[in-house]
Amino acid sequence: TTLVLIIAAMAQLQQNTSDGLSLQLLSQRAFYAAESGAQLSINLLLPPAAGPARSCSTSPFYTHTFNAAGLTGCSVSVSCRELSLDGSPVYILNSTGQCGSGALSASRQTEVAVR
Numbered sequence: 001t002t003l004v005l006i007i008a009a010m011a012q013l014q015q016n017t018s019d020g021l022s023l024q025l026l027s028q029r030a031f032y033a034a035e036s037g038a039q040l041s042i043n044l045l046l047p048p049a050a051g052p053a054r055s056c057s058t059s060p061f062y063t064h065t066f067n068a069a070g071l072t073g074c075s076v077s078v079s080c081r082e083l084s085l086d087g088s089p090v091y092i093l094n095s096t097g098q099c100g101s102g103a104l105s106a107s108r109q110t111e112v113a114v115r
Contacts, residue, residue: 026106029070029071030097030100030106032097033066034095036071036097037064037076037078037095037097038095041062041080041093042114045061045091045093046114056080056081058080063075063077071099075097076097076098077098078096079093080094089115090113092114094110094111095109095111095112096109097110
């Protein structure tokens, strides 16, 4: 019976370690999804070419579900708000990356100020 208890404890420890590593990976992927969403949103807000810019008042400003390797199953939602600093507009982009579902999911936020 002692051996059974030791094996059960080791199995539980293995499961906890596996879940921890999965959550850590999902957390990193959610962070990169949030970063990617913020970068893509900057290009929509201030396009590098002479194309039209997206209005900051668009809600949600940007959403995307990724299919690229490394971010498959992750999504991003970005909101935008405009402030004024010394008479110049400053745009605040809040990007939330989400990966996974249920008990094995992670969400990360980044905020970027663009002037």
